[in-house]
Amino acid sequence: MKFPKFADLILFEDDDIIVVNKPPFISSLDEREGGEINMLRLAKQYSDDAQICHRLDKETSGALIIAKNPDAYRSVSMQFERRKVKKVYHAVIDGTHVFENLLVDLPILNIGKSSVTISRQDGKRAETWFQSLRYFKHYTLVECRPVTGRMHQIRIHLATQRASIAGDEMYKGKPVFLSEIKRKYHLGKDQEELPIMKRFALHAYEVSFKLLNGNDITIHAPYPKDFDTLLKQLEKFDS
Template sequence: MKIPAFKSMVLFENDDYVVVNKPPFIASLDERNAPGDLNMLRLARQYSPDAQVCHRLDKETSGCLLIAKTPDAYRSASMQFERRKVTKNYHAIVNGHVIFTDLLVDLPILNAGNKNVSIDRKEGKRAETIFNSLTYFKHYTLVNCQPITGRMHQIRIHLATQKASICGDELYKGKPVFLSAIKRGFRLAKGEEEQPIMKRFALHARSLVFKGMDESEILVEAPYPKDFAVLLSLLEKYDS
């Protein structure tokens, strides 16, 4: 996979912070099972030597990633995340026609390590997400997801509890979208195996609101990457 230049990912930058539009398939930080792989932290430190990634996005998730350029900026951002002062909005394309209007899902999540995440009302930590449907298709829905807390896989598992798994998120029973399922008369060439329209789960960190070191509010929005935009356009064309 070709890694884009870090500068081309930048959505916002000042003396203290840089917000990038993280491409899919690049980890935010070092991974245990792939310690030598390129990740956003390493790329950021080539750009700004003292860079620190302020929060994580799953490897397959694209979108807004906040990076601090100084230790003081990192401390400030960390406190904002801890106190739930950062507003994060994600867009997900989910299986099914689902109607969410300010739906608050308040289900505790247990992270047992090694990406083993489950809903556990006894041992889990509090996890809250607000969901709103944005665009309806016949068989799919574009949903805005606002996590109040920041648990691992929170949006993914909370959507799964609502029978609205993210397209392509096989870990939580999300089915990928194939063109043959939405385009009438679609035919594959002989001997060809159909690939899903999007080769990852359809989750994008759409926007981020936080405070700069001067206490001014900073709002950053990340355009959809190509795969997410293509899936949406095909749903609009063939599944509306």
């Protein structure tokens, strides 16, 4: 896999903060010991004291806030703790679902090994708002606004609505194949069809927070190529 230049990922930068458009398949932090490249390492090569302010799942693309100094890290961390950072994600989900400002309020329990479950008894409070943006025949583009920041929160909350994210096999989401949406699709002999998108279709589209100077800022992260391609194919063959 070819790694992008860190500078090419930057959406916003001042003396304290960088916001990047994280590519899919790169971890936010060191997942385990070893030489795996991750956003923290790339950021530190660019700015010595860089710290990642929050996590995105390895497969999730989009807006990631990085602090360039301890004061900035403290400021953004406090905003996250007080739920002052507004995050907007876009997801392509299985099926046609009309979500009109739907609030899913189901506690999430971390059961280890990167797994979570819904547990009303032992889980931690977790809230996400969902709004359908575009409808296709077999899929829906949805805006997701998490209030809390639990692990896999959007993914498991959608799964509870029988609306798993396309390609999210951990939560019963099926990958999208062109043969399923395009009529008269022919695959050559001995060819194996690959899904349109090789990961689950979740993108951190927007983030809003306060800079150290007190100014409010909202940053949009454009869709990466794979997410954009999936939407274009759905528009063409599934609308």
